[in-house]
Amino acid sequence: MDVSKRIRTRFAPSPTGFMHIGNLRTAIYTYIIAKKYGGDFVLRIEDTDQERYVEGAVEKIYDTLRVCGLDWDEGPDVGGPVGPYIQSERMGTYKEYALKLIESGHAYYCFCTKERIDALHKEQQEAKVSNMMYDRHCRELPEDEVKRLLDAGTPYVIRQKMPLEGSTTFHDVLYGDITVENTILDDQVLIKADGMPTYNFANVIDDHLMGITHVVRGNEYLSSAPKYNLLYEAFGWEVPQYIHVEHIMRDAQHKLSKRDGDAYFGDFVEKGFYVPAIINYIALLGWAPKGENEIFSLSELVEEFDISGLSKSPAVFDPLKMKAINAEHLRRLSHEEFKALAMPYIRQTCKREDIDADVLVKTLQPRTELLTDIPEKVDFIDKMPEYSDELYFNKKMKTNAETGLEALKMLLPVLEAVSDWNEESIHAAAFAEIEKQGVKNGFMLWPLRVALSGKALTPGGGIELAAVLGKDVTIERIKSAIAKLEG
RNA sequence: GGCCCGUUGGUCAAGAGGUUAAGACGACGCCCUUUCACGGCGUAAUCAUGGGUUCAAUUCCCGUACGGGUCACCA
Numbered sequence: 001m002d003v004s005k006r007i008r009t010r011f012a013p014s015p016t017g018f019m020h021i022g023n024l025r026t027a028i029y030t031y032i033i034a035k036k037y038g039g040d041f042v043l044r045i046e047d048t049d050q051e052r053y054v055e056g057a058v059e060k061i062y063d064t065l066r067v068c069g070l071d072w073d074e075g076p077d078v079g080g081p082v083g084p085y086i087q088s089e090r091m092g093t094y095k096e097y098a099l100k101l102i103e104s105g106h107a108y109y110c111f112c113t114k115e116r117i118d119a120l121h122k123e124q125q126e127a128k129v130s131n132m133m134y135d136r137h138c139r140e141l142p143e144d145e146v147k148r149l150l151d152a153g154t155p156y157v158i159r160q161k162m163p164l165e166g167s168t169t170f171h172d173v174l175y176g177d178i179t180v181e182n183t184i185l186d187d188q189v190l191i192k193a194d195g196m197p198t199y200n201f202a203n204v205i206d207d208h209l210m211g212i213t214h215v216v217r218g219n220e221y222l223s224s225a226p227k228y229n230l231l232y233e234a235f236g237w238e239v240p241q242y243i244h245v246e247h248i249m250r251d252a253q254h255k256l257s258k259r260d261g262d263a264y265f266g267d268f269v270e271k272g273f274y275v276p277a278i279i280n281y282i283a284l285l286g287w288a289p290k291g292e293n294e295i296f297s298l299s300e301l302v303e304e305f306d307i308s309g310l311s312k313s314p315a316v317f318d319p320l321k322m323k324a325i326n327a328e329h330l331r332r333l334s335h336e337e338f339k340a341l342a343m344p345y346i347r348q349t350c351k352r353e354d355i356d357a358d359v360l361v362k363t364l365q366p367r368t369e370l371l372t373d374i375p376e377k378v379d380f381i382d383k384m385p386e387y388s389d390e391l392y393f394n395k396k397m398k399t400n401a402e403t404g405l406e407a408l409k410m411l412l413p414v415l416e417a418v419s420d421w422n423e424e425s426i427h428a429a430a431f432a433e434i435e436k437q438g439v440k441n442g443f444m445l446w447p448l449r450v451a452l453s454g455k456a457l458t459p460g461g462g463i464e465l466a467a468v469l470g471k472d473v474t475i476e477r478i479k480s481a482i483a484k485l486e487g
Numbered sequence: 488g489g490c491c492c493g494u495u496g497g498u499c500a501a502g503a504g505g506u507u508a509a510g511a512c513g514a515c516g517c518c519c520u521u522u523c524a525c526g527g528c529g530u531a532a533u534c535a536u537g538g539g540u541u542c543a544a545u546u547c548c549c550g551u552a553c554g555g556g557u558c559a560c561c562a
Contacts, residue, residue, distance in 0.1 A: 014562050049561055114560075121559090130489040132558060157560055175492070184490055184558085192560040199562045223491060223557040246493080252554065281499095284511090288500055292510050311493095311500080314555060318498045321512040331525085367524040394522075430521090445521035461521040 001173045001214070001307050002241060007039030009214045010207065011065075011072070014046040014199075015057030018264040019064040021256060021317075022218065022248045025282045028301070029245060029310075030216040031070045032283075035302045042210060043075030045086045046203075048196045064265050068279055069298050074210075082210045087202050094197035097205050097235070098158045098190050106234035107190055110138040110159045111149050114193075133186035134159070158191040160201075160227065168226040172242045174310055180226050188227060200224055204231045207240055216243045243307065246314045248285055256317055272372030273322070274341065277329035281322040285315040295328050327369040338365045345374035350381045359423055359467045363460030380453045381469065384477060387454035389485065397442030404447035405485040410437060411448060412478050415466070423467040430463060451481035 011027040013019075034041040043065070047053055062077065074080025084090055101107035117134070124132045139161065141149075149156070162185040169179040190201040197205070207215060222244045232239045250256045256263045262271070268278050280296050288309045289296070296304060330338060339361045346360065360378065368374060379385075392404035399407070414433045418425050434444050448462030452469060466474045 012562095016562075046562070052561065110560095117560080128488070130558095132489090159560095178491070180490065186558070189560050194560080196560085198560070203562095218556095219492075220556060220562090226491095244492090247555075249555085255555090284499070286499090288510095290501090292501095294499090294511060309501095313493050315500090316498060318512070321499065324512055363524095366526095369524095397521085434521095441521050443521095449522065455522095457523045459523085461523095463521070 001243075003037050005213065007034055007037045007213050008042060008211050009034040009039065009216060010042040010044050010210065010212050011070075012044040012046050012203070012206075013061055014049065014052070015054060015061060016049075016052045017054050017057055018060060018266055020263055021265060021268075021282055022263075024064065024068070024265050024279075025248065025285065026216055026218060026245060027065065027070055028068075028279060028283050028298075029243070029287070029305075031072075032302050032305045033214055033216065033243075033307070034073075036305055039213070040073040041070070042080070042212065043072035043085060044206060044210070045076055046199060047086060047088045048192075048199060048202055050088075050194070050196070067269075067275055068265075087197070087206065090202075090206070091195065091197075093209070094202055094205055095191060095195065098197070098201070101160070101190070101231075101234055102158065104234060105161065106230075107158050107160050108139055108187075109141070109146050109150070109156045110134075110187075110189075111141075111154050111156050112137055113155075131184055136187055139187065155193045157189045157193050159187040160190050160231065162187055162227070162230065168229055170225045170229040170239070170242065172222070172225070172244050173307060174243060174245075174312055175222070178222070178225070185227060185230070188224075200227065201231070204228055208232070208235070208237045212240050214241045214243060216245060219244045219246050243310070246286055246311060248282070249314045249316045251316055262317075262319065268322075272345070272370035272374075273326050274329050274371065277322075277326040280329065281325045284325075285317060286311045295325065295332070323369045330368055330371075331366055333365070335361065335365070341371060342368070342374055345371050346378050348375040349379040350375075352382055354470050355381060356422070356468050356470070359464055360459065363464050363468075367459060377457075377459050380455050380458070384480075385454045387450070391450045391454070391456060392447055392485075394442065394446050397440065397446045399443055399446045401485055403443060404450065405482060407439070407444045407447045408451055408478050408482050408485070411444060412475070412482065415471075415478070416475055418471070421467070421471040423463060426466050427463050447481075448478070452477050 009030045011030045013023060013027075031041050033039075045058055045061070058076070065072065072078065074082070074085065076083075076085040098107060102109065116137075120135060121132065138159075163182040166182050167179050168182055168185070169177050171177050188200060189198050191197055225242060229239055248256050258264070262268065265278070269275065276297055279298055280301070283296070283301050284294055287305075288311070289304050290306065290309065330341075333341070335358070339357070342361055342364055343357070346357070364374060364377065389401040392399055392401045410433060411430065414429050415426065418429045430444060430448075434441060437444075445462040449458060449465060452462060452465040452474060458465060460468070469477070
């Protein structure tokens with residue numbers, strides 16, 4: 001990849017709805033490449049299709065990018081030297097350049113009606129034409145005829161005039177040189193009947209005018225890249241470096257799509273994923289770091305990134321791996337950071353204020369994969385669930401309902417005597433009793449955990465739970481557990 | 488169908504003309520352990536296929552199969 005001059009990359013989404021995860025990944029790579037080499041990251045909104053425009057979608061793009069920390073140096077809201085950064089505000093420009101192409105013989109007016117084009121398509125389809133394209137009906141229209149139609153106000157589009165012979169080669173940083181025969185290139189529309197440029201045309205114009213040096217985009221544009229090159233050549237402009245990245249798949253044959261319910265950035269946030277972990281995981285889908293570490297913050301990704309790690313084949317999205325990455329990110333957080341993230345989730349089911357939240361958070365942190373797992377984990381704090389005495393049985397600890405009753409009866413007075421209620425003092429008291437009675441830890445602590453939670457799985461063991469719940473609740477629960485067992 | 492691209496364990500993937508073909512997630516087993524988890528250790532599991540080139544190919548070349556992309560006045 002050529003990085004000899006100042007790099008400028010751009011992320012150019014169209015405001016058609018939510019942020020697809022594949023799109024976000026493109027944005028991440030685009031951002032990283034710019035930052036890695038001290039360049040500029042530009043945000044451009046491609047809203048040339050008025051029919052697909054979705055209200056609020058632009059704000060959604062801003063929000064997502066900001067939440068992810070992908071701050072742009074230039075864009076519609078922050079401005080910049082080569083604005084405007086919204087294509088619909090650049091209309092005059094495209095037309096002007098299209099006319100230049102007509103003058104230089106690289107484009108032409110086409111007056112074919114939508115009906116004619118549709119009929120043509122149908123005809124080609126029925127004839128099973130292998131490469132369906134426009135029949136170039138208007139390509140050689142005499143000049144005076146064009147003028148007559150124009151003067152009469154006939155609707156028209158402007159099409160690119162592809163060479164009829166030879167081949168075109170373009171270069172991709174990942175794929176190398178790719179050559180195609182010019183005969184397969186369609187005379188694509190540059191300016192639509194409504195005066196708007198097509199995506200392909202606006203892209204070329206804007207990338208050039210905005211001084212974009214590196215274009216990162218999805219693989220679906222690989223096939224149209226030769227047409228881009230022809231456009232650049234026609235204008236005599238330098239072609240940017242292309243980096244086409246493969247798609248993210250649901251499985252070997254399907255792309256991740258909205259139907260999967262996990263194709264959008266927002267879906268993952270809702271599911272309790274931590275944003276830096278989302279970024280980390282999707283950056284890893286289709287890109288491999290040099291070393292063995294794979295847990296990265298955004299800035300570490302910038303540091304670590306190398307274009308050679310990008311993959312040329314599609315990657316299947318693995319929700320399990322993503323969870324593992326998420327868990328690892330959560331574990332690496334400081335206590336305070338994790339607490340700030342976890343408290344809202346704790347409060348969904350645990351409203352009690354008189355708990356030792358720090359102990360709870362501490363026990364939760366290493367065993368939380370998703371933040372949304374938390375409410376269910378702490379629901380016993382407010383209210384003991386119904387539970388079976390079976391829970392007292394543990395083969396390895398050799399405990400059961402009877403030994404549990406015995407253990408709880410030993411523990412009750414000991415805990416009642418603890419004056420300064422905290423994890424250490426409870427621990428000291430409980431272990432003193434364990435030693436005194438000459439029993440195994442589990443003999444005493446397994447029943448305690450059951451009596452305090454009524455659950456098979458809890459964050460932390462009996463002592464931690466006692467600390468979290470507070471003395472009154474702990475004593476009360478042990479008493480009712482004894483009553484239940486004696487019942 | 489034409490054209491373009493790709494193919495290393497279940498998944499993400501590293502890798503180089505000669506390696507015991509990394510690592511991670513997952514699975515399984517063991518250890519540790521006041522449960523689960525965490526941690527530690529270990530096991531199973533991969534070069535799509537045929538033919539070249541070569542002393543040697545998973546790595547280079549060609550074909551085949553399979554998969555993906557594209558073929559709009561959508562982006």
